Amino acid sequence: MQKKKVTLKEIAERTGVSLGTVHRAIYGKSGVSEETRARIMEEVVRTNYQIDEAASVLKRRAKKVVVVLPKAHKEDRFYFRGIWKGIQDAAQNMDQYKIYYDFVESDYPLSQIWRELERVYDEKLDEIDGLITMADSEKANIWIGRFAKRGVFTVLLSSYYDEKSSMVSCIKADHARCGILAAEFMDYGIRKEKGKILTFCGDEHIYSNRVYASNFEEKMKEYGYDLIKVEGFGSDEIEKKSREILQRENIQGIFMCNARNTYCICKLVDELNIDRDFLILGTDVYEELIPYFEKGILNAVICQFHWDQGTQAVLKMHKYLSRGIQEQEDHVMPPVLLMKSNVECFL
Amino acid sequence: MQKKKVTLKEIAERTGVSLGTVHRAIYGKSGVSEETRARIMEEVVRTNYQIDEAASVLKRRAKKVVVVLPKAHKEDRFYFRGIWKGIQDAAQNMDQYKIYYDFVESDYPLSQIWRELERVYDEKLDEIDGLITMADSEKANIWIGRFAKRGVFTVLLSSYYDEKSSMVSCIKADHARCGILAAEFMDYGIRKEKGKILTFCGDEHIYSNRVYASNFEEKMKEYGYDLIKVEGFGSDEIEKKSREILQRENIQGIFMCNARNTYCICKLVDELNIDRDFLILGTDVYEELIPYFEKGILNAVICQFHWDQGTQAVLKMHKYLSRGIQEQEDHVMPPVLLMKSNVECFL
Structure with a gap:
């Protein structure tokens, strides 16, 4: 053998x-x-x-990896708690390979994470071999490029990083497929009388939101539905507008393409307590959604295994730091559907 | 740290x-x-x-693991191809840990696999440290007990092995949850007018079939559906009866609780070419189902990650053989729903 x-x-x-x-x-x-x-x-x-x-x-010397991501608090907790857990669980046994992790749970939101990257670059560049973070803005990309140029192997989560570099590699959900799957599931539940679908497309400056939502919308139009679109990211931006639409319009289905808006809309529908017969499909899985599954408010979520992105990032890092294998190809995670009966297995 | x-x-x-x-x-x-x-x-x-x-x-000596399972051919291919692939992919790099694998792709079906176990026991007992197989009958259990008693660490797939032994450990799908999830998805698709559901409960002597099907049936009755049940495993046993029922009864939904019956019924519905408006939900994922997803015959499958059972078995074996860690607790895999848009990611 x-x-x-x-x-x-x-x-x-x-x-x-x-x-x-x-x-x-x-x-x-x-x-x-x-x-x-x-x-x-x-x-x-x-x-x-x-x-x-x-x-x-x-034989080889010890290596150090720094992880820079927003802290899992406030509305950032729905998404980042899973990401952090994935990374920390996977990193736990890496010291046996002489790879040590430094977790920087930043107070900056994702849109400002470049400020934390800048600080880490100035203070720690000489002592680090690897970096795990997210690229979400032009400014973040510039700092990531600087790390890569100095020989720091970098793994980006849920990011779309265009510059080709052998030192940068991405892990992300298949956002286009997520959108198409969401549409397929919504249509399976409604089928006969196609009516109005309320869709929360998130922030179009966030690449993942844009790809995900636009694929959902296209597919739903193809099936023959009318879409009402609400833009915005988080309760401050979407709650007021949603309240008006939900009370005024006759809606058949609601779809949210990110973790934050999923929670916000479930909470709102619960509070409004309207007499309703519509389906609700959200994104990502975290414990705060369980009550809404239990009450029958939330029918399903598209699960992107976001914690697994963290795990995969650590494995990619390990392959490089301990065996010199550079996997440049993006690692793309497929989505699955979770309903009340299986959602708790994925918490 | x-x-x-x-x-x-x-x-x-x-x-x-x-x-x-x-x-x-x-x-x-x-x-x-x-x-x-x-x-x-x-x-x-x-x-x-x-x-x-x-x-x-x-420092330690090389170890040998033997895998005894039915060969992935004929109707056994739908299920066992995935299991074999999971094991073989995971075992591929185990030689760097000085763990070598011997794959016995048996010509015996699962119900006769004890004959292969008997042969391996007589011919190879002294040279093996680990065994991966399935327990499906009283006779298989006796041979598994003999291996365990001689110090061979044994990992069983999709099996219900009652005897407590520190040398035997199980990996299986959460069959009860699979049944409940199948019912939830079926009801989500039908909802308003509850009618007749045709259910293929498999072979009740196969423990996994029994647990899975009975949980589906119970839940569907709770929702208020009428069930028509067909027993049997594989086309020889179910095709004729199904043909009659499909042509006679007004069916709203069809459910199959194993890989083999899923293929058989999709093929039959396609051939019958009846004017129909029912949902079809099957079990497991393999390439032969893709045409039925494409044609809109199959709405979804419950995916039990059966290939992952193979992977997990190899990891469990590795933990024991290289680090002495005995995980006695069963490893239970949660199910997910796959539809046309994401099924190909899981092939």
Whole structure:
């Protein structure tokens, strides 16, 4: 069963470098250019050379990863609590691989996270090997680019980072598919008489909101529904307008494309206590939604496994820091549907 | 961040054994009774002593695991292809931990798998450290008990094994919850006029079929539906009867609680080409179902992540063989709903 192992010497011959260089590249030591290291690692992977991970951990120096994300409080808790938990659970045993984590739970909201990145860059650049964060604005992208340029391997969550770099890699939900699935589920529940659907499309400056909501809307129009759209992110921005629409219009279904608006609308519908016969479909799963499932207000959520993004980020980081494997391809998480009977399994 | 490490000497003092015994227990060597080893490992876990896994792999001898399951062919392919893939993918890199896998793809069906277990016991007992299989009959259970008694750590998939043993551990779907979720989804799609539901409850001698189907039936009755039940496992047993019922009765929804019947009924409904307005909900996901999703015949499947059972089995085995951690508690996989838009992500 065991693959034939290729020696370091053979790798050196094939790539035209010295044995010492191969050794330095594989065990993550300095003195090898990024390009040469990449070339050697490619050859290593190609020839199925199995690095003896055990031996390599014992030999190499300790590594440090910093995680910079908004603290899971206020309306940020619905989404970020899961992300943080995923990362922290997965990072827990990484010290056995000599990889240590530093968690920066920022007081800045996501739109201002670049300020925290700036501070970390100035204060800690020399001591860190990896960075896990989110890219959400032009300013954040600039700082991420700076880290990458200085050799910090960076994993971005739920981000759309356009610049190609071998040091930056993304993990995200398949937002387009989330939107289409939401439409399919909504239509399955209504089917016969297609009427008005109220849709909370979030903040169109947030790339994930935009992709997700527009895919839902397109599909629903294709099915033959009329859409009423409310823009905004969080209760301050959407509550007043929603209250008016819910009392005025005859709505068949309501859809929310992010965690924050899902909570806000469930709470509102519960408070309004209107005589109603509409379906409600939200996004993401967290304990604050359970009462609304129990009361029959919320029919289902699209689950994007957002905590798993955290786990995957740690695994990607581990692969790079302990074995030198750079996975540049984005890791895309597929969505699933959760209803009252299975939602608690995903808390 | 790093936890304070407790030395082997401290563990020895706390458990009242010699330093050598602690060492032998931790590094999986012989000469320590199961009971003493368990006591030491408990203390090790309790005091957060982090075994240096890297060092331990280098020191210990190679281990061998045998996997005994029906070959993924004929109607067995729908379910067992996923299980086999999960195991084989996860086992692929285990040789770096010096754990080698031997895959026995049996020609016996699940009901006869004990014959293969008997053969493996007679021919290979002395060379194996772990066994992954399924318990489905009294006879299989007897052979599993024999392996466990001889110190072979055994992980059972989708099985209900009643005898308590520290050497046997189960991984299975939450079949009760699968049934309740199926009912919730069916009712969500029909809601207003509750009529007749045709349900394929599988083989009641298969424990998973029985638990799953009875939970669906109970919930549907609670909602107020009438049920027409067809027993049987696979096309030979259910096709003829289904054909008659589908042509005679006015059916609102059809439910199948296993992979094999799901395929068989989709195929039949497609062939009959009846003018219909009913929902179809099946179980498990595999490529042969895709055409029926595309044609709008199949509305959704309950996904039990059956391939993940294979993955989890390998991880459990790894934890035991390389770190001595016995997880006796069953690992239960929660179900999710898949529709046309996301099913392909789970192939």
